[in-house]
Amino acid sequence: MLIAANWKMHGDRAFLTAYFEGAAALCWPEAQTHLVFPPATLLERAAEAGTAVGMVAGAQAIHPARDGAHTGCLSAEQVAEAGARWALLGHSERRAQGETDLDVAAQLEAAARAGLRGLVCVGEGLAVREEGEAEAYVLGQLAAVLALPAPALDALGAIAYEPIWAIGTGRTATPELAQAMHRALRERLEAVGLGGLPLLYGGSVKPDNAKALLSQPDIDGVLVGGASLDITAFNAIARAANE
Numbered sequence: 269m270l271i272a273a274n275w276k277m278h279g280d281r282a283f284l285t286a287y288f289e290g291a292a293a294l295c296w297p298e299a300q301t302h303l304v305f306p307p308a309t310l311l312e313r314a315a316e317a318g319t320a321v322g323m324v325a326g327a328q329a330i331h332p333a334r335d336g337a338h339t340g341c342l343s344a345e346q347v348a349e350a351g352a353r354w355a356l357l358g359h360s361e362r363r364a365q366g367e368t369d370l371d372v373a374a375q376l377e378a379a380a381r382a383g384l385r386g387l388v389c390v391g392e393g394l395a396v397r398e399e400g401e402a403e404a405y406v407l408g409q410l411a412a413v414l415a416l417p418a419p420a421l422d423a424l425g426a427i428a429y430e431p432i433w434a435i436g437t438g439r440t441a442t443p444e445l446a447q448a449m450h451r452a453l454r455e456r457l458e459a460v461g462l463g464g465l466p467l468l469y470g471g472s473v474k475p476d477n478a479k480a481l482l483s484q485p486d487i488d489g490v491l492v493g494g495a496s497l498d499i500t501a502f503n504a505i506a507r508a509a510n511e
């Protein structure tokens with residue numbers, strides 16, 4: 269079970285200190301991996317503080333290139349040196365800034381180069397869902413990644429299905445809707461020998477809906493945005509997985 273916190277553009281040093289102090293005071297289920305994706309300025313500190321409480325730090329985004337004239341960007345090597353072990357790739361908030369499926373695939377190649385695990389996000393917008401095209405759209409996003417040759421594909425650590433209409437809106441996919449998409453993703457991954465890859469759901473996950481989502485057979489974890497900023501709520505979501 270993989271339980272991941274995406275802080276997005278939230279948090280400062282004081283927040284980070286309080287967060288990990290809070291984490292240390294709480295009980296965390298065993299047999300789970302807890303990931304935290306802080307803003308880049310806090311990555312090094314989060315990697316250090318996370319080690320003490322069994323949380324693994326990751327970068328929210330990476331550039332495909334190793335270095336170069338890419339003002340404001342960070343390479344996989346740079347975030348790895350800062351302590352990242354994972355990288356979020358293709359979050360919808362990044363795709364909305366212009367990242368394409370091919371960019372996401374190139375980022376996974378970069379993650380592999382730097383020894384990072386990639387957590388690739390996929391998900392459809394409301395219009396696509398209403399047109400009945402959600403599954404084809406999401407599988408299309410995945411196809412660009414699955415087309416990579418083996419060394420890059422080995423860095424694929426998990427997929428997060430995050431319907432855009434459910435991110436930060438308070439509107440969660442029903443457990444049945446999420447399960448149906450996860451089943452489709454699982455079948456596609458099984459077809460290429462990756463059926464064991466963890467499939468996370470993301471989109472307004474909260475302590476009160478986590479149990480129903482995590483009890484679905486093909487939901488292996490969650491990627492949590494807003495609710496992950498409250499360590500008590502994030503811990504409650506992690507514990508819901510064991511109920």
Ligand code: PEP
Nearest residue numbers: 435436470471472493494
């Ligand atoms: C996210 O940022 O990946 C996310 C799912 O956000 P939220 O939980 O706030 O919907």
